[in-house]
Amino acid sequence: MQxxxxxxxxxxxxxxxxxFAFPILCTHQQICKLRGxxxxxxxxxxxxxxxxGMFNVHSDRIERLHSFTNVPQETQCRRFDFRAFRLVQTxxxxxxxxxxxxxLLPSVSLGYRIYDDxxxxxxxxxxxLALINGKGQFVDEKCKQRPLVSALIGGGSSSESIAVxxxxxPFRIPLVSYFSTCACLSNKDNFxxxxxxxxxxYHQSKFLAHIVKKFGWTWIGTxxxxxxxxxxxxxxxxxxxxxxxxxxxxxxxxxxTDPRERVMEIVEVIKKSSxxxxxxxxxxxxxxxxxxxxxxxxxxxxxxxxxxxxxxxDLLTPxxxxxxxxxxxxxxxxxxxxxxxxxxLLQVKPFLVPGDVLVKEFWxxxxxxxLTSEDAKNRVNDSAEMQQCTGNxxxxxxxxxxxxxxxxxxxxxxxxxxxxxxxxxxxxLACKNGKGPFVNSTCVNISNFEPWQVLRYMQTVNFRTKxxxxxxxxxxxxxxxxxxxxxxxxxxxxxxxxxxxxxYDGSAPPGREVVLSGRSITWRGGQSKVPLAVCAESCPFGxxxxxxxxxxxxxxxxxxxxxxxxxxxxDSTDCVKCPAEYWPNVSRDKCIPKEIEFLSYxxxxxxxxxxxxxxxxxxxxxxxxxxxxxxxTPIVKANNSELSFLLLFAIVLCFLCSLTxxxxxxxxxxxxxxxxxxxxxxxxxxxILVKTMxxxxxxxxxxxxxxxxxxxxxxxxxxxxxxxxxxxGLISVLxxxxxxxxxxxxxxxxxxxIILECNVGSVTAFYLVSxxxxxxxxxxxxxxxxxxxxxxxxxxxxxxTFSMLTFCAVWIAFIPAYVSSPxxxxxASEVFAILTSNFGLLLCIFVPKCYVVxxxxxxxxxxxxxxxxxxxxx
Numbered sequence: 001m002q003x004x005x006x007x008x009x010x011x012x013x014x015x016x017x018x019x020f021a022f023p024i025l026c027t028h029q030q031i032c033k034l035r036g037x038x039x040x041x042x043x044x045x046x047x048x049x050x051x052x053g054m055f056n057v058h059s060d061r062i063e064r065l066h067s068f069t070n071v072p073q074e075t076q077c078r079r080f081d082f083r084a085f086r087l088v089q090t091x092x093x094x095x096x097x098x099x100x101x102x103x104l105l106p107s108v109s110l111g112y113r114i115y116d117d118x119x120x121x122x123x124x125x126x127x128x129l130a131l132i133n134g135k136g137q138f139v140d141e142k143c144k145q146r147p148l149v150s151a152l153i154g155g156g157s158s159s160e161s162i163a164v165x166x167x168x169x170p171f172r173i174p175l176v177s178y179f180s181t182c183a184c185l186s187n188k189d190n191f192x193x194x195x196x197x198x199x200x201x202y203h204q205s206k207f208l209a210h211i212v213k214k215f216g217w218t219w220i221g222t223x224x225x226x227x228x229x230x231x232x233x234x235x236x237x238x239x240x241x242x243x244x245x246x247x248x249x250x251x252x253x254x255x256x257t258d259p260r261e262r263v264m265e266i267v268e269v270i271k272k273s274s275x276x277x278x279x280x281x282x283x284x285x286x287x288x289x290x291x292x293x294x295x296x297x298x299x300x301x302x303x304x305x306x307x308x309x310x311x312x313x314d315l316l317t318p319x320x321x322x323x324x325x326x327x328x329x330x331x332x333x334x335x336x337x338x339x340x341x342x343x344x345l346l347q348v349k350p351f352l353v354p355g356d357v358l359v360k361e362f363w364x365x366x367x368x369x370x371l372t373s374e375d376a377k378n379r380v381n382d383s384a385e386m387q388q389c390t391g392n393x394x395x396x397x398x399x400x401x402x403x404x405x406x407x408x409x410x411x412x413x414x415x416x417x418x419x420x421x422x423x424x425x426x427x428x429l430a431c432k433n434g435k436g437p438f439v440n441s442t443c444v445n446i447s448n449f450e451p452w453q454v455l456r457y458m459q460t461v462n463f464r465t466k467x468x469x470x471x472x473x474x475x476x477x478x479x480x481x482x483x484x485x486x487x488x489x490x491x492x493x494x495x496x497x498x499x500x501x502x503x504y505d506g507s508a509p510p511g512r513e514v515v516l517s518g519r520s521i522t523w524r525g526g527q528s529k530v531p532l533a534v535c536a537e538s539c540p541f542g543x544x545x546x547x548x549x550x551x552x553x554x555x556x557x558x559x560x561x562x563x564x565x566x567x568x569x570x571d572s573t574d575c576v577k578c579p580a581e582y583w584p585n586v587s588r589d590k591c592i593p594k595e596i597e598f599l600s601y602x603x604x605x606x607x608x609x610x611x612x613x614x615x616x617x618x619x620x621x622x623x624x625x626x627x628x629x630x631x632x633t634p635i636v637k638a639n640n641s642e643l644s645f646l647l648l649f650a651i652v653l654c655f656l657c658s659l660t661x662x663x664x665x666x667x668x669x670x671x672x673x674x675x676x677x678x679x680x681x682x683x684x685x686x687x688i689l690v691k692t693m694x695x696x697x698x699x700x701x702x703x704x705x706x707x708x709x710x711x712x713x714x715x716x717x718x719x720x721x722x723x724x725x726x727x728x729g730l731i732s733v734l735x736x737x738x739x740x741x742x743x744x745x746x747x748x749x750x751x752x753x754i755i756l757e758c759n760v761g762s763v764t765a766f767y768l769v770s771x772x773x774x775x776x777x778x779x780x781x782x783x784x785x786x787x788x789x790x791x792x793x794x795x796x797x798x799x800x801t802f803s804m805l806t807f808c809a810v811w812i813a814f815i816p817a818y819v820s821s822p823x824x825x826x827x828a829s830e831v832f833a834i835l836t837s838n839f840g841l842l843l844c845i846f847v848p849k850c851y852v853v854x855x856x857x858x859x860x861x862x863x864x865x866x867x868x869x870x871x872x873x874x
Contacts, residue, residue: 043088043356060078084156089348091417131147152164152168155179161175165185165194172193178413198333201307218247224253254286278303304328327487327525327526334503336467346403348362367389369387371389483504484503499519539558580747581594598665620652626853627641646683656676686776731765755824
């Protein structure tokens with residue numbers, strides 16, 4: 001699209017340029033005659049080497065529609081531009097300074113021809129053709145004369161430079177621009193003869209993009225002039241700024257010839273937009289049109305970021321500047337004082353150059369007077385005759401862009417452009433025969449050289465100005481990029497003025513190009529606080545951005561990080577998952593170690609269970625002491641004191657093994673707890689089983705004096721207990737060999753808690769140990785149930801039945817509790833089951849006997865124990 005636009009501008013420029021400046025009629029006499037008038041305003045001074053100049057001395061023109069049936073009328077320029085006239089005088093000043101310098105181009109005088117191109121690519125093309133060919137009425141058929149100028153300085157806009165360079169490029173005439181910034185002009189394939197002393201918009205776009213990012217603006221609008229400068233500049237800016245995460249809320253363009261309705265549409269877009277930070281790549285005239293319309297609609301709350309083309313220009317009245325432009329920031333061409341220039345500008349007098357129409361118009365416009373009496377009578381201003389000028393008016397009293405040299409860096413660019421060409425000429429003339437760059441190592445003659453030969457020396461230009469700035473061109477014809485960052489502020493008099501608040505150095509290392517001076521910045525409306533320009537508020541720590549559907553990436557909602565994830569940066573796009581043993585804190589901005597949970601001796605539950613275990617041990621030991629103390633009494637003898645002692649010992653071990661389940665699991669506690677639990681419980685149940693069998697054998701013998709007890713004596717009893725316990729021990733050994741229990745960190749139940757527990761290792765071995773205990777318990781319960789109707793005075797079978805009933809009930813209830821209790825409560829339920837079952841055995845079997853021994857000694861007799869009273873049923 002941009003190439004089509006460039007082609008359109010170029011073709012239009014060529015068409016009207018050929019019509020006005022180069023339309024010739026070749027007759028049968030082979031004489032080419034100029035058709036059409038040539039009346040461009042210009043200034044000229046002869047010299048041995050002529051430099052052509054083109055400046056926007058007038059910023060506007062009266063557009064006429066051509067019918068193509070009559071000879072087109074001359075374009076009439078209007079709105080004299082004092083700033084552009086200052087540039088014209090700067091070029092003249094630089095040429096005169098060079099002519100006076102014996103060290104630069106000695107014995108060679110420079111001349112100039114300067115035309116007003118009226119800010120039009122079409123007229124600029126016409127001026128370029130006039131500079132190359134002259135304004136003669138007739139041209140011979142051979143056209144052997146060389147161009148009148150050896151090089152051009154001009155290009156007040158990128159569109160003008162594109163049009164002129166494409167026209168003069170085939171003739172290899174160098175053009176040095178002081179104000180054309182389009183990055184497209186750096187393409188040497190398309191513009192091989194183009195050079196400039198102003199940086200490319202590539203650097204300006206980069207500069208402005210970094211400024212936008214530096215102040216935290218992520219949601220901005222853009223407005224541009226619809227020409228090469230605005231389109232290419234905005235394109236480069238948008239490409240750069242989007243890489244920095246900034247989004248464009250709107251992008252509007254217009255041109256000075258567009259109807260007012262188009263400007264009103266842009267103002268309406270700006271008013272409705274949620275952002276009030278707007279970047280404007282525009283020329284002065286388009287920006288003036290837009291600002292006037294904004295003032296008309298009282299839209300003054302915009303934070304402008306301006307390009308170098310308009311940000312330092314005097315666009316409005318002082319009152320209007322204060323109202324709408326205060327707070328504006330933007331890039332400006334680096335300013336530098338040119339020694340002697342101000343004095344030169346103030347010495348311009350119309351009577352010193354009587355034939356110079358540009359000086360004449362400048363004088364009349366600046367002082368609102370007429371230099372000739374006839375014009376003074378004919379021109380009317382405010383219904384009164386215009387005052388006649390004396391020619392001695394004081395320029396020092398002027399307050400306009402002509403005398404304000406410090407406000408605009410383009411003056412320095414013109415100065416450098418003249419010196420760059422002068423140094424190229426100097427290097428060319430300093431060539432020594434035999435060492436030249438041309439055929440047979442020849443050099444050129446000052447009286448007869450072609451512009452294309454100057455191009456060979458443009459890349460050799462490398463000099464230092466009086467201010468110490470180094471000037472040279474890179475392979476693209478661009479200079480070193482340097483900008484000032486300026487800010488519109490209100491001074492003590494209440495007048496808007498421009499202050500430098502930083503700069504951009506394109507030669508600095510990456511990341512250090514932009515430097516702020518530390519000076520306070522004034523923002524829109526004179527505020528001191530940086531305006532906010534975001535589509536959405538920044539997402540704080542612990543959240544991430546969630547892009548709104550169908551909207552740019554800068555428009556998002558903040559959503560909390562998911563479970564197990566954190567974010568510790570603002571506007572994070574993703575949350576980071578915490579390591580396995582870490583979990584987010586409450587604000588989800590940091591991973592902290594997960595809480596470690598196990599059944600501890602320091603917590604209430606652990607203390608209670610440990611106390612119960614120790615109490616059980618003490619109770620069992622006390623019972624053992626009682627039985628040892630009264631071992632010769634009938635009730636102790638009747639209960640098989642040896643088995644009772646062994647059972648009490650096993651119960652003590654069961655109480656003690658429960659303590660291994662409390663505390664932080666370790667390898668030894670896991671192994672000891674599981675193995676000890678299995679073996680001691682089997683030992684306890686084996687003792688109860690043998691006691692139950694003895695009771696059955698004694699009371700179930702059918703034939704008197706033929707008791708089966710003689711086949712199940714003490715040796716058989718001990719062997720039975722040993723065998724039953726040995727089987728459990730063998731299973732436990734296999735368990736230890738195959739896959740012993742080990743401590744593990746369980747994260748299945750809680751995401752933010754690590755449960756330290758013992759893993760059983762071999763599940764098969766665990767089930768075998770548990771099944772074996774369960775089998776013995778069931779057998780013992782069945783046998784005890786069968787012996788429940790023994791004589792009442794002998795309570796052994798009944799008490800065993802109750803104890804086994806309690807034992808089985810506890811462990812049956814333990815299964816669902818174990819499955820449903822997470823974490824440390826699983827271990828607690830297991831310890832509770834161990835303690836409860838042991839207390840059941842101890843209380844049901846031994847407490848009744850201790851009661852008789854200690855509190856009812858009269859019943860502790862063989863006669864009472866052998867009583868014939870029927871026993872009560874269960």
